[in-house]
Amino acid sequence: MKFLSTSLLALGLIAAAGHAQAANNCTIAVKGDDAMKFDVKEVSVSASCPTITIQFAHTGKMPAAAMGHNVVISATKDLDGVVRDGVKAGLPNNYVPKGDARVIAATKIVGGGEKATATFPGKKLTAGGDYSFYCSFPGHSMLMKGKVVVTK
Ligand SMILES: [Cu+2]
Structure with missing residues (x-):
């Protein structure tokens, strides 16, 4: 029983540390695939970041001309x-x-197996504003879009 409560306490501390890190997140990591989907529906970044980095990975196999993806950020x-x-x-x-x-920011279009990054200053975003990330390949933003939550 003592072991169990100690373990739970440790888990709680790990969770708290993870939360503190998320509050000042300066990286937007998104993956896209051949099924025209992003792996996340919501990302969170801080407007106080000097530089925000978008890290996009296309985990599929199809070429950019057929199933290219990017990550664009703008007001919704x-x-x-x-x-x-x-x-x-x-x-x-x-x-x-x-x-x-x-x-506000955009990576280049990449095909399967490729990666793309883009950076922009956090001050381009306003905490609490309504922003989205999406793929601007024709027809893709119907499925490939999500919310950018901006904290202070
Ligand atoms: Cu796409």
Whole structure:
């Protein structure tokens, strides 16, 4: 019984440490696959991070031209417009409209087995704001999107 309560206490401490780390998270790690899905529906970052890093990994096998993915971050209200203009920009521009102020950050489009990263300053986000991450490959944001929770 004593062993059990000690173990539970240790688990509690580990959980608390994990929580403290999440409160000041400066990395957005997302995986995408050939089934047109991201592995997470919600990510959390801190607006106080000097630099936020997006780490994207395409865990599938299909080439970028057929099943390419990226990670774009914008205000949720701008998602549809960015995706629409991204289609016009085309694959050579990674399906992201060039120099578009609505785009807070975007990785390049990658195919199966490839990775992509992008960085941006945390001050581009406002704590408590309504932001989304999504793939801007034509048709993908219907399934490939999630919420970016921004803490202070
Ligand atoms: Cu995609």
